[in-house]
Amino acid sequence: MLEIKNLTHVYGDGYKALDDVNLSVKAGELVSIVGPSGCGKSTLMRCIAGLQRPTGGEVSLDDTRLEGVPGNLAVVFQDYSRSLFPWLTVRDNVSLPLRRHGKNRHERRKAALEALESVGLADAGQKYPWQLSGGMQQRVAIARALAYRPSLLLMDEPFGSVDAQTREDLEDLLLRVRGNDGMTILLVTHDIDESVYVGDRVIVLTTAPGHVCAELPVDLPAERDQVATRELPAFVHLRAEVGRLIRGDQSRRGVRLSAGESPSG
Ligand code: ADP
Secondary structure, three states: OEEEEEEEEEOOOOOEEEEEEEEEEOOOOEEEEEOOOOOOHHHHHHHHOOOOOOOEEEEEEOOEEOOOOOOOEEEEOOOHHHHOOOOOOHHHHHHHHHHHHOOOHHHHHHHHHHHHHHOOOOOOOOOOHHHOOHHHHHHHHHHHHHHOOOOEEEEEOOOOOOOHHHHHHHHHHHHHHOOHHHOEEEEEEOOHHHHHHHOOEEEEEOOOOEOEEEEEEOOOOOOOOOOHHHHOHHHHHHHHHHHHHHHHHHHHOOOOOOOOOOOOO
């Protein structure tokens, strides 16, 4: 469904952020992309979203080379506080992008309510984003993406700004809604456990310039549980492997890590 070939990006100041990234994603897959801060994860997402033209290589969606922002794509960023309009109600925030779909007011309203229900916010439609907690605001951002019924959902550190408990709830929410309409999901995270917990596959990127250093299938039961899954030997083994790859790459490249410091930096 998504094909990335020889993707390279050099910023205007000469800084190389991505170096020959190759990646294929099947329809319906949930692929986690993990790597240390600054390894080019957001740059990669912006190139896939058509928001940034890569200086080399190409991105294709359904066998069509991407030349701009594709219509069947939704993006959820980390910073929900800047992605929601504070002067619009929650329902209007969710239904606004549907205008692009040419839906009438009634259809937009129905789709927004359904999406809000799927993220457990059926009663919050008339509220304003600033009346909600951070975790609830991020659920609104996810509902907005779902209401759009994208075939590809890009999530860039979507749970990075919420507390640990909310983060787990949102990971489970993502796993619950992923079946909707056979969505394909790319989730960027610097959290190794998260990459394994939600993913069908984990892509490990190297320290900048980002390059795919490993693709690891997640051999865990489809039904995941925050406690039981994380205790499984397969989970423990895989998270250790991802950690080793990131740590190994950082130390090879001279990035110093002190004892107990997370490889995410
Ligand atoms: P990540 O999401 O993995 O933290 P980014 O894609 O945000 O990484 O950034 C990768 C590298 O590219 C970083 O070193 C960052 O400073 C650099 N970078 C990002 N945006 C720009 C820009 N507009 N101009 C120059 N360098 C940039």
